[in-house]
Amino acid sequence: xxxALKIEIFxxxxxxxxxxAARSRRxxxxxxxxxxxxxxxxxxxxxxxxxxxxxxxxxVSTPVGITANWISNAVSFSLFAIACLIWFFYSETMQxxxxxxxxxxxxxxxxPTAVVVALAFTSYWTHTLFYIDAQGVYRRGAAxxxxxxxxYCYDVIYTSLHAFVQARKVESLQKKAIYRxxxxxxxxxxxxxxxxxxxxxxxxxxxxxxSILLLYIVYQEQLISTDPLTGLNNRNRxxxxxxxxxxxxxxxxxxxxxMMDADGFKQINDHYGHVEGDHALQVVSKALKDxxxxxxxxxARYGGDEFVVLQKAATEQDIIGLCTAINDELxxxxxxxxxxxxxxxxxxxxxxxxWQDLLRAADAELYRVxxxxxxxxxxxx
Numbered sequence: 001x002x003x004a005l006k007i008e009i010f011x012x013x014x015x016x017x018x019x020x021a022a023r024s025r026r027x028x029x030x031x032x033x034x035x036x037x038x039x040x041x042x043x044x045x046x047x048x049x050x051x052x053x054x055x056x057x058x059x060v061s062t063p064v065g066i067t068a069n070w071i072s073n074a075v076s077f078s079l080f081a082i083a084c085l086i087w088f089f090y091s092e093t094m095q096x097x098x099x100x101x102x103x104x105x106x107x108x109x110x111x112p113t114a115v116v117v118a119l120a121f122t123s124y125w126t127h128t129l130f131y132i133d134a135q136g137v138y139r140r141g142a143a144x145x146x147x148x149x150x151x152y153c154y155d156v157i158y159t160s161l162h163a164f165v166q167a168r169k170v171e172s173l174q175k176k177a178i179y180r181x182x183x184x185x186x187x188x189x190x191x192x193x194x195x196x197x198x199x200x201x202x203x204x205x206x207x208x209x210x211s212i213l214l215l216y217i218v219y220q221e222q223l224i225s226t227d228p229l230t231g232l233n234n235r236n237r238x239x240x241x242x243x244x245x246x247x248x249x250x251x252x253x254x255x256x257x258x259m260m261d262a263d264g265f266k267q268i269n270d271h272y273g274h275v276e277g278d279h280a281l282q283v284v285s286k287a288l289k290d291x292x293x294x295x296x297x298x299x300a301r302y303g304g305d306e307f308v309v310l311q312k313a314a315t316e317q318d319i320i321g322l323c324t325a326i327n328d329e330l331x332x333x334x335x336x337x338x339x340x341x342x343x344x345x346x347x348x349x350x351x352x353x354x355w356q357d358l359l360r361a362a363d364a365e366l367y368r369v370x371x372x373x374x375x376x377x378x379x380x381x
Contacts (some may be wrong), residue, residue: 003055009202010052013209017045020216036090040131041212043086047079048205054138054201061136070124077120077129077147083208084151090184091159097179102147112150119146142332148193156186181218185211224250227301229278230285238300238308242355245310256319258309259362260326260343263378265305281305283339285331305340308362319345342370 021041051071167179192207225237269277344366
């Protein structure tokens with residue numbers, strides 16, 4: 001492949017990575033995740049830039065060419081190792097890992113990368129990772145494999161396998177999608193790197209760009225499907241999930257839909273203001289996560305103060321217990337007002353055969369429950 005085409009590929013990958021890193025600062029993730037994702041994008045772009053300098057200077061036997069060749073290789077070796085380390089931190093952070101809970105552990109994880117950086121910049125004298133011969137051509141050093149072992153095996157493959165295991169454990173479709181993307185991240189770079197070694201094409205930079213682009217696309221989809229106030233699934237994601245659930249009859253067995261809204265929510269807004277009303281919805285969402293997530297419940301904000309939970313349960317008594325647990329959790333909330341949910345539920349089967357039927361049945365039950373509360377004098381609006 002001619003150098004001009006290689007340079008065009010390098011430039012395209014750099015532009016895409018810099019664009020993704022810049023756009024990620026627009027609240028795609030939490031502040032820590034934003035920082036790590038943008039650092040990953042910028043570091044990868046810088047690595048590709050110095051890889052491009054190496055492509056231009058390799059084989060140039062002038063003093064300037066040899067110097068540029070040596071510097072570009074030392075920096076690109078270091079940046080690639082650093083990018084893999086940033087990916088390790090990012091992936092483990094996304095998975096909520098406690099592995100990075102202390103500075104000591106973080107330093108321990110970073111130590112092999114620091115060794116690679118030191119070896120890269122001392123290779124001018126030691127030829128450990130690489131050297132530049134008299135004709136200005138890059139040559140691999142005796143310990144060249146230290147860099148891919150540290151970068152791929154230690155940082156990337158470990159965290160990818162960890163994400164794969166996590167994806168098999170969780171019930172939430174949203175988390176499954178995230179963990180599967182994290183697990184898949186290393187594949188394009190590994191394939192691209194293999195093509196680069198075998199066919200001398202810039203496959204690694206393309207693989208890195210594809211990995212980061214796919215990760216960005218998945219999080220854009222998550223952003224579209226997430227309620228911004230509560231962080232729960234939104235109505236669109238709920239309806240998509242319902243469609244997938246009812247696509248196979250066996251998947252819908254023993255499924256209950258809980259439909260609920262907050263008692264006296266209008267009074268909270270009227271007496272404490274809409275900011276506190278938003279906080280009340282966040283308290284409700286946290287209670288639902290705490291109670292329902294462990295048992296694999298799918299939770300969504302349906303609209304306003306209405307929430308829905310799709311839950312598998314062996315008996316109706318389990319669902320009654322779940323409803324009680326939700327209100328018990330809300331009773332412990334540290335807020336200056338009473339938070340309680342009216343909950344109606346319906347089960348798949350017994351004339352409830354489509355997701356629309358299930359929704360109507362749960363809504364009718366919720367209406368009945370609220371009617372009984374209203375007769376008893378409970379403030380429900």
